[in-house]
Amino acid sequence: HLDRIAAVDGQVNAFLHVAREAALANAALVDESIAAGTAPASPLAGVPLALKDVFTTMDMPTTCGSRILEGWRPPYDATVTTRLRAAGITILGKTNMDEFAMGSSTEYSAYGPTRNPWDTSRIPGGSGGGSAAALAAFEAPLAIGTDTGGSIRQPAAMTGTVGVKPTYGGVSRYGLVACASSLDQCGPCARTVLDAALLHEVIAGPDPLDSTSIDAPVPAVLEAVRRGADGDLRGLRVGVVRELGGEGYQAGVQSNFEAALRQLEKLGAEVVEVSAPHFQYGLPAYYLILPSEVSSNLARFDAMRYGLRVENGTSAEEVMAATREAGFGPEAKRRIMLGTYALSSGYYDAYYGQAQKVRTLISRDFATAFAQADVLVSPTAPTTAFPIGEKVDDPLAMYLNDLATIPTNLAGTAAMSVPSGLAAEDGLPTGLQIMAPALGEAVMYRVAAAYE
Numbered sequence: 001h002l003d004r005i006a007a008v009d010g011q012v013n014a015f016l017h018v019a020r021e022a023a024l025a026n027a028a029l030v031d032e033s034i035a036a037g038t039a040p041a042s043p044l045a046g047v048p049l050a051l052k053d054v055f056t057t058m059d060m061p062t063t064c065g066s067r068i069l070e071g072w073r074p075p076y077d078a079t080v081t082t083r084l085r086a087a088g089i090t091i092l093g094k095t096n097m098d099e100f101a102m103g104s105s106t107e108y109s110a111y112g113p114t115r116n117p118w119d120t121s122r123i124p125g126g127s128g129g130g131s132a133a134a135l136a137a138f139e140a141p142l143a144i145g146t147d148t149g150g151s152i153r154q155p156a157a158m159t160g161t162v163g164v165k166p167t168y169g170g171v172s173r174y175g176l177v178a179c180a181s182s183l184d185q186c187g188p189c190a191r192t193v194l195d196a197a198l199l200h201e202v203i204a205g206p207d208p209l210d211s212t213s214i215d216a217p218v219p220a221v222l223e224a225v226r227r228g229a230d231g232d233l234r235g236l237r238v239g240v241v242r243e244l245g246g247e248g249y250q251a252g253v254q255s256n257f258e259a260a261l262r263q264l265e266k267l268g269a270e271v272v273e274v275s276a277p278h279f280q281y282g283l284p285a286y287y288l289i290l291p292s293e294v295s296s297n298l299a300r301f302d303a304m305r306y307g308l309r310v311e312n313g314t315s316a317e318e319v320m321a322a323t324r325e326a327g328f329g330p331e332a333k334r335r336i337m338l339g340t341y342a343l344s345s346g347y348y349d350a351y352y353g354q355a356q357k358v359r360t361l362i363s364r365d366f367a368t369a370f371a372q373a374d375v376l377v378s379p380t381a382p383t384t385a386f387p388i389g390e391k392v393d394d395p396l397a398m399y400l401n402d403l404a405t406i407p408t409n410l411a412g413t414a415a416m417s418v419p420s421g422l423a424a425e426d427g428l429p430t431g432l433q434i435m436a437p438a439l440g441e442a443v444m445y446r447v448a449a450a451y452e
């Protein structure tokens with residue numbers, strides 16, 4: 001994999017940092033421990049992995065795709081990092097991302113865009129485009145992403161890979177640099193559903209260092225994949241969300257989705273239509289809640305505590321302003337301003353307060369739908385991968401990528417994307433989104449494994 005990275009990453013730009021020496025040392029250590037009979041129990045011991053550059057790592061930089069963290073060495077490992085290491089997994093390096101995980105194309109990285117291995121003139125999705133592209137370019141067999149509004153699932157759809165957003169709190173966020181704390185969730189990325197399940201079991205589970213992690217047993221996803229592999233979905237109801245699909249979705253995306261429904265029916269599932277009338281308000285609610293949380297979370301990058309400091313001016317305020325001006329890119333600044341505005345006194349109730357109400361209505365829509373179906377399905381993203389540069393100056397067009405993925409984050413439920421073939425008109429990958437109730441990962445993985 002290190003050789004493959006050396007050969008192709010100049011073109012793909014999936015990695016911001018490659019930890020060659022540490023990776024080789026870990027591989028040697030695992031070999032030795034296997035020989036000595038003391039290898040970690042995980043079947044993934046020694047398997048290489050690409051880690052999104054938003055998790056703290058003591059032995060590697062952590063930039064979050066931003067200049068403002070340039071040169072910062074975290075003094076601690078994220079819980080996900082610790083669990084990967086304990087399983088003997090080899091961390092190959094850190095992957096490119098939109099700055100602080102805000103974006104849908106990886107073009108908002110301060111370190112240049114990642115290119116889609118299927119067509120290097122196109123984006124790989126975002127914000128976790130680096131992790132998804134590393135998988136699709138065979139630079140790594142496993143990766144870790146984070147999903148605040150779709151950043152694991154949409155890149156998976158656009159690169160023909162598998163991406164899982166677990167239930168909120170299913171995987172610890174300790175050491176995951178916060179984007180929007182009430183929406184962020186990390187999860188496994190892989191080329192197969194089985195690989196994703198293996199990785200899921202390594203990273204998931206309660207963590208005393210994250211008060212929002214769920215104190216419950218990890219859903220038995222590996223067992224669910226084994227069960228799903230028999231291809232028998234009789235007795236399961238699959239709900240098609242009426243509001244996610246049709247108008248606004250590319251023809252090839254829609255027809256691959258319809259083919260997926262026929263396939264699920266062939267496997268014995270009963271396909272029913274469900275309605276989620278408030279999903280249409282998900283996007284505007286998300287783009288108030290997320291910037292509000294971001295404007296607060298990014299306040300800590302004040303030139304005093306981390307990374308960059310631009311010594312321009314004599315007062316602390318001047319140094320802070322100069323550093324934030326130089327260190328944040330345009331999308332981060334846009335969201336800080338949006339969030340500051342939405343939270344300001346006099347507007348709080350009209351914007352943030354209303355958005356929180358919408359969030360509750362969306363959770364209720366999910367509850368109603370899950371009373372009628374075991375899982376819900378939709379296309380993961382409205383289009384296939386678009387050309388680099390096409391939407392970078394049009395924030396609203398960029399935000400529309402997340403139409404189908406955002407409701408899950410607002411409700412804190414689980415969802416994943418699995419490859420659903422190539423679109424007829426452009427030959428690019430599309431994804432099927434499978435959504436499940438909170439802690440319903442087992443049935444979600446079962447359906448994914450059967451479908452795959």
Ligand code: GLN
Binds near residue numbers: 104
């Ligand atoms: N594309 C969405 C956004 O820009 C989602 C980001 C994410 O999931 N981290 O906010």
